[in-house]
Amino acid sequence: MTEKMITETEAKLSTHEAICAERYAGIQKSFAAGSKRMEKLEYLLYVVIAAVLFGPGVAAEFVKKVLGL
Numbered sequence: 001m002t003e004k005m006i007t008e009t010e011a012k013l014s015t016h017e018a019i020c021a022e023r024y025a026g027i028q029k030s031f032a033a034g035s036k037r038m039e040k041l042e043y044l045l046y047v048v049i050a051a052v053l054f055g056p057g058v059a060a061e062f063v064k065k066v067l068g069l
Contacts, residue, residue, distance in 0.1 A: 043066075051059035063069075
């Protein structure tokens with residue numbers, strides 16, 4: 001009886017670990033995608049800050065230099 005419980009518990013634990021590993025991989029993938037989006041937002045904020053502080057003409061020149069236009 002005890003061996004059966006240990007084996008059953010080990011099986012449940014192994015299944016739980018496998019499910020958690022899949023969930024963790026999904027979370028990491030989501031973080032990576034979110035990081036890319038946040039980087040884009042960060043650049044947009046820099047442009048907005050430049051436009052507010054220096055005016056739209058300076059912000060346009062800044063964007064041209066950053067993009068290499």
